Amino acid sequence: MLSILPLETWIFIAVILAYFIYSNWNFTEKKAHESPGILITIGILATFLGIALGLASFDMNDVENSLPTLINGIKTAFWASVVGVACALIIKWRYAFRGVRTKNNQPIPTNSTIDDIVHHLQLSTESIGRLHYAIAGNEDASLLTQLKLMRGDQNDKLTNIHNAFTEFSRNQTENNSKALIEALKEVIHDFNEKIGEQFGDNFKQLNEAVGKINEWQQQYSLQIREMIEQQTQTTENMQQATQSFSEIMTQSESFTQVAKDIHQTIGTASSLEKGIEENLKQLAELIESSKTGIPEIEKGIMAIIEDVRNGATASATVIGDSIYTVTQTLESSAADFTSQMIGSSKAMSDAIKNQNQEMQKSVQQTGTELQEQITRLSxxxxxxxxxxxxxxxxxxxxxNKKTEQQVQTLDAALAAALKKSLDSLGQQLGALSSKFVQDYDPLTEKLRDVVRLSENLRG
Known part of the structure; x- marks a missing residue:
């Protein structure tokens, strides 16, 4: 711990020790009375100078870097004061317990004459007076005045240290807040830059995919238009086929009417044939009854019958051919219409089915690619x-951890320094009080002895 004391502390300690050695080299009554005050004064000077140097280099704007200088100044103050007071107490203890020596280095004999006692009393009275003057004199050099000044100065310094620490805490809080805000700004800036760098290509690919989707939509729109045109053409073909079918149905109705008329004609021919047969039967009966027919009449009748039969056969043949032709025409028209309708329906169904399949495949493929890109990007x-x-x-x-550690370290250092300073000051004051009591007790006893001796002499 002593190896880290500043240079000023060692200088003052060296001066105090040098004067202490000088005071003990030729220890006299004068040195016994004057050396403690000088040593204490040097310690007080070191105290003021150390605190002044620490405060002179203290910067409120840079508390963290200037705080070690202030601590070194406080070390100078208290260590020099401790050494000065300790040396003063050693001199006073030597004077109290061993006294001073005469010129021939012989101690003053205790069994002295009345003149020696009176002389010793005079010296003691003078010493007590000087000691009283040094302790409670009216001048600034008195010990009590110096202690009061030291105490006031210590209070002022402690107040300044407390104010400085308060200001330091406030500045440290502001600086930490500013540093935290700046760090957050830098992190957000880096975050935005890295997002732009990393996801720029993905967004470009997404834009390209959206462009491809737009192109596909345009192509799909064209295909839909073509399908609509094809469906329109198919509808027109269906309408034409319907009209053709209606015409065929109309013609079929006329064919039916012709067939009915032919059937009626055939029925009329059948009735005529039946009438002719009845007439022939009547004629045969007539011939049988008469048995006297004329061959020419028979031939004529046979010719008439043959002509009627031939006419009926020809009519039946013509009517059958007409019916067959009409039937073939109807069957051919119906077959052609049916095949045309089946072909048109099949072609239209195949076209619609193929178009739907292609459209579904394209939509599924595009949707899958878009979903994969969106998922990967997300x-x-x-x-x-x-x-x-x-x-x-x-x-x-x-x-936050570093800030808390720095604040805790600073609090611990300040608390330790303040505690150490106050403990040292209390010890010094206690030592001075004890020394005063010890100095007064022997003098009081000696005065009592002198008074008793005087009373005995008078008695």
Whole structure:
């Protein structure tokens, strides 16, 4: 601990020890009375000078760096005072217990004559007077005045130290707050820059994907338009087919009417044939009854019958051919219409099905790619935000820990220094009080002895 004392402390300690050695080299009555005051005065001077030097280099704006200088000044003050008071007490103890020696280094004999006693009393009275003057004199050099000044100065210095520490705490709090704000600003700035650097490419890819989606939407719109046009054309074809089917149905109705008319004609021919057969039967009966027919009439009748039969056969053949032709025409028209309708429906169904499949595949593929890009971007952004939140939290925690450690260290150092100073001051005052009591007790006893001796002499 002594190796870290400043140079001023060692200088004052050396001066005090040098004067202490000088005072003990040729110890006289004068040195016994004057040396303690000089040593204490040197200690007080060292106290004032150390505190003054510490406060002179103390900077309120840079408390952390200027605080060691103030502590060194306080060390100078108290260590020099301790050495000065200790040397003064040693001199007083020597004078109290051993006294002074004569010129031939012989101690004053205790069994002296009345003249020696009177001389000793005179010397004691003078010493007591000088001691009283040194302790409670009216001048500034008195011990009580110096103690009062020292106590007032110590109170002032402690007040200044308390004010300085309060100001330091306030400045330290402000500086820590500013440092924390600056650190947070830097972290946020770095966070934004790193986000821009890391996710710039991802946002570009997202923009490209959105552009591709727009292109796909345009292509999809064109395809939809083409599909609408195809469906419109298909609708028109269906309408034309419907009209054709309606016309065929109308023609079928006319064919049905013709068939009905032919059927009626066939029925009429059948009735005519039946009538002819009845007439022929009647004629045959007539011939059988008469059995006297004319061959020419028979031939004529047979020719008529043959002509009627041939006409009926020809009519039946023509009607059958017409019906077959109409039936074939109807079947061909119906087959063509059916095949055309089936082909149109199948083509339209295939086109719509293919278009829907292509559209579904394109939508699914685009949606999958977009979902994957969004998921990947969200995961990267979440990881980056979590990592930087952890970094910011760790930096803030470390900064708070360092600040708390610095404040605790400073509080402990100041508390230890103040406690040490107050303890040293209390010890010095206690030692001085004890010394005063010890100095007065022997003198009081000697005065009592002198009074008793005087009374005995008078008696």
């Amino acid at each position: 995961q990267d952004l979440t990881k980056y935000i979590q990592r930087h939140n952890e970094d910011v939290t760790n930096n803030i925690v470390e900064l």
